Amino acid sequence: MASSTIFKLLCIGLMGSVLLAPPQxxxxxxxxxxxxxxxxxxxxxxxxxxxxxxxxxxxxxxxDAARTPSDRQSVCSCLKSLASSGGGNINFNNAQSLPKQCGVNLPYQITPTIDCSKVY
Incomplete structure (x- = not known):
């Protein structure tokens, strides 16, 4: 009985991961x-x-890795998540100056409130 329940849970977990995985x-x-x-x-x-x-x-x-709009939106979402989770520990002036200081033209500012769907 227990092995049947474990098997069902594993199947549900596998189906969930397949459904939630991004399409190719x-x-x-x-x-x-x-x-x-x-x-x-x-x-x-x-x-x-x-x-x-x-x-x-x-x-x-x-x-360099973010070549498509979808890639750039994903990176934006990751940066937004980092900015949101960092709270008071992040010096946003330093975070926002990073791209320019590293010679990268980032067309948006790194903030916890950015709308990543508008990043192309």
């Missing part, structure tokens, strides 16, 4: 890749360290 051809940039690329920026964005080259390398790699 949609955004290839995941939040986990955005977060790991921006990890070297953490000290700078929190105002506790100077800007490092590793941070700019991460910013540039995300910019």
């Amino acid at each position: 051809g949609e955004a290839a940039v995941s939040c986990s890749s955005v977060y790991s690329s921006l990890y070297p920026c953490l000290g700078y964005v929190m105002g506790s360290a100077p800007l490092q080259q590793g941070c700019c390398n991460g910013v540039k790699s995300i910019y």
Whole structure:
């Protein structure tokens, strides 16, 4: 009986993951890749360290990976989530200056309130 219940739960979980997975051809940039690329920026964005080259390398790699509007909207959503979850720990002046300081033209500001559906 218990193994039957576990099997049913596994099937439901598998179906849910298939239904929630993005269709092929949609955004290839995941939040986990955005977060790991921006990890070297953490000290700078929190105002506790100077800007490092590793941070700019991460910013540039995300910019290069976001080739389609769907990719850019995904990256925007990831950045919005980071900005929202950081609360009072984020120095938004530093966060918003990152793209320019790293030589990247980001057509939107990183804020917790950005409408990512308008990013193309």
